[in-house]
Structures are given as structure tokens and as C-alpha cells.
Amino acid sequence: LGAKSGDLIISLGTSGTAFFVSDTPTTDPTGAVAGFADLTGRYLPLVCTLNAARVLDVVSKLLGKTHDEIGNLALAAKPGAQGLTMLPYFEGERTPNRPNAKGLLAGITNSNLTAENISRAAIEAILCSLVDSFDQLKTSGAKIERVMIIGGAAKNPGIGPVASAILGRQVMTFPPMELVADGAARQAAWALLGEIPNWKIPNVIKSEAAHSPFVLENHRELKNNSNSIDAIEF
Helix, strand or coil: CCCCCCEEEEEECCCEEEEECECCCCCCCCCCCECCECCCCCECCEEEECCCHHHHHHHHHHHCCCHHHHHHHHHHCCCCHHHCEEECCECEECCCCECCCCCEEECCCCCCCCHHHHHHHHHHHHHHHHHHHHHHHHHCCCCCCEEEEECHHHHCCCHHHHHHHHHCCCEEECCCCCHHHHHHHHHHHHHHHCCCCCCCCCCCEEECCCCCHHHHHHHHHHHHCCHHHHHCCC
16 A cells, blocks of 8 residues: 555445554554554554444445445435434444444434435445544554554445545545555565565545535444444344
8 A cells, every 4th residue: 555654544344444654653441442563663553443444335235236336326315315323233232343233224213214224324334434433543642643444344435435424534435456465566576675665556546525514423423322332132
């Protein structure tokens, strides 16, 4: 990726992670932020959520649509999905630490329960959960310069624009590529040449949408008022 200090990288696989490239180590006494390091001598404080691409799998099956179609449906809806808000805790959740949590779809009305709004609510839910995690990184001293989104779900056409609207900043996504293999190749080239190769990534997609802060506010309000539901046996 050519990541440098100040980059926030969000990875959307079956689960989700957000990690920050830092020149200095960070500590988090709560345990929400895990400390890692890379071979360049920098540090990668990381937070993890359990539910990312699996949420899109469920919604895709529910609506009978492909992942790309879910993304396009989401882009056809307005930010906030007309008040439809999802908590994506389909397998419990790690951040926040709620292992017995269930998924929720709240704010349903006669007019907003549409395929477009359900798709938008699902993508917003995945990203809002990670933005909450991102706030854990900010409390650890992170100063974000760029935002990159990688992983299988990053190919979804709705991810970049929806993330930009939630974060209020430009977001970069990338063409399908084997980043782990690329990283191994870079390390091999580094060992051979004595310096880290500066390989460019083609076709980077930059998304920039109007900031919609109320989306995250709605998510947080639902999250903060839903703890008591965890104890209900459905």
C-alpha cells in the first residue's frame, strides 16, 4: 500500500480491523487497542470488530442480490437510510465487548423498509462499528492523515462513498490484489536490494462525499441504548 505514518487502514474481511501507522508505540490500559509493530520499525495499534463482510453476506442472501448490487442499492439511498439503523452484531461483538449481543434493525416505518435502505443501513453499520474503533485509536494519540480501505468487502461499490460520508474525509480503496503476497515480495526485494522498493499501486479509487455526521450519531445512540437486549433469549 505504501502506507506511511499517519495512515489509517481499515480492512474489511469476515471480521473488520482498523490499524494506524505510527512512529511511536501506543498503550491502551483498557485492552481495546492491540499493539503490533512492522519491519520498518514503526508501530501498528489495531482494533478489531467481529462483523464485517459477513453482514453483507446475510443482506445479500436476504434480498437475493449480489454484493455489487447491494452496494449500488446503498448508493441509491440517502445517508442515514431514512432513519433505518442497524447494529451488525450478528456473531456477538468484540469492540465493544458484547459477546452475547444480537443484531438489530431499528427505526422501521411503513416507508423506509426498502431494499435500498436496508443495503445502506448494512454498509453504514459495518463502517460505523469500525469508526467507533477508530475513535479508540484517536484516544491513543493517533493523528490520521489518510484513510485506506482494503479487504474483500472493499471491492463493494458502496463502501468508499459511504465511508467518506461517515468520516467526513476522502477515502481510498484499491483494485483487487493479493496484498499479503505483495508484502512478502517487497520484503524479499528489500533483502536483495538493501532498501524498501517503492512500488506504485495503479487504479486507486478516491471517494469523497458530503459529511453526514448524524449517521454515526444514530448508530451510537442505538448502540448505547441496546445493552439490555443482549440478555434476551430469542
